[in-house]
Amino acid sequence: MKKIITFCLIAIMSCSQASAFDLSSLLQGLEKASKSSGDSTTQSTGSKDKTSNALGGLGTLLGGVVESLTATSRLTPADLVGTWTYSAPAVTLDSDNAVQKIGGAAATAAIEQKIAPYYKRAGITNLVLTVEADSSFTMKTKLFTLKGTIATAPDDGKLIFNFKAFNKIKIGEVSTMVSKSANTLSLTFDASRLQGIVTKVSTLSQNASIQSIAKLLASYDGVYVGCKLKKE
Numbered sequence: 434m435k436k437i438i439t440f441c442l443i444a445i446m447s448c449s450q451a452s453a454f455d456l457s458s459l460l461q462g463l464e465k466a467s468k469s470s471g472d473s474t475t476q477s478t479g480s481k482d483k484t485s486n487a488l489g490g491l492g493t494l495l496g497g498v499v500e501s502l503t504a505t506s507r508l509t510p511a512d513l514v515g516t517w518t519y520s521a522p523a524v525t526l527d528s529d530n531a532v533q534k535i536g537g538a539a540a541t542a543a544i545e546q547k548i549a550p551y552y553k554r555a556g557i558t559n560l561v562l563t564v565e566a567d568s569s570f571t572m573k574t575k576l577f578t579l580k581g582t583i584a585t586a587p588d589d590g591k592l593i594f595n596f597k598a599f600n601k602i603k604i605g606e607v608s609t610m611v612s613k614s615a616n617t618l619s620l621t622f623d624a625s626r627l628q629g630i631v632t633k634v635s636t637l638s639q640n641a642s643i644q645s646i647a648k649l650l651a652s653y654d655g656v657y658v659g660c661k662l663k664k665e
Contacts, residue, residue: 507590508611510568510583517618517662519560522548525610525621525657544653551649552660555642562620562662570594577638579604594622596630604633610657621659624650 524541552558556575563571564583572579581595586608595606607626612619622630628650635643650658 508592508613509585510564510592511566512613513564513570513583513592513611513618514566515564516665517562517564518665519558520617520661520663521545522552523619523621523659523661524548524653525612525619525659541656544656544658548646548649548658551642551646555640555646557646557660560660560662576640576643577634579634598634598637602637605630609659616664618662618664619659620662621657624653624656624658627658 522545524544526541560572560574563573568583570581570583577598579596579598580600581597584593584595585591586593592609592611593606594609596604598604605626607630608623610619610621628647631643631647631650635647
């Protein structure tokens with residue numbers, strides 16, 4: 434089993450040479466956890482837990498790689514019609530290169546893990562996105578509701594979300610990366626632009642948890658941050 438894990442890690446790290454992220458440091462924890470378990474059949478419960486966590490982390494990592502390569506990313510507002518509920522954080526890189534997608538799927542897992550607690554405190558884990566046939570949308574959580582419209586950018590084909598607070602206050606538009614695989618939707622926003630939207634929402638709501646997300650997004654300029662959703 435150790436050989437299989439090590440082989441998979443080496444393969445992913447080799448394929449991701451073009452990525453701007455250091456995958457070696459990202460995956461070091463998984464490899465150490467698997468080595469520390471040893472080959473003995475008399476392992477302690479703690480060692481078995483480490484092995485289980487390593488395998489679980491590797492499975493999630495490889496699942497992200499497969500999903501990033503098989504999902505459809507050239508979508509229109511019509512492809513989003515329906516009601517979608519929050520599933521997990523999502524982070525993507527702006528690249529069509531397959532090798533960079535593999536590296537990105539590995540590297541962005543660390544960012545997704547970091548932002549998960551912020552999402553929970555801000556109530557984003559309860560997010561429900563509803564997209565209508567006329568390209569309007571409603572994004573609702575326990576703390577806030579945003580509405581607006583979705584359009585397609587004429588230059589690069591990305592989707593643009595035009596946000597409104599209280600259905601009347603324009604708070605900006607954000608370039609969005611969207612991919613769809615079966616009934617799963619990955620919806621991520623340009624972090625630098627999203628920060629401005631979140632800052633305005635936090636001002637209107639006076640919510641400290643939302644303010645903390647705005648500060649966090651400032652650290653991820655050049656990255657697209659959002660969430661994965663499941664269709665109801």
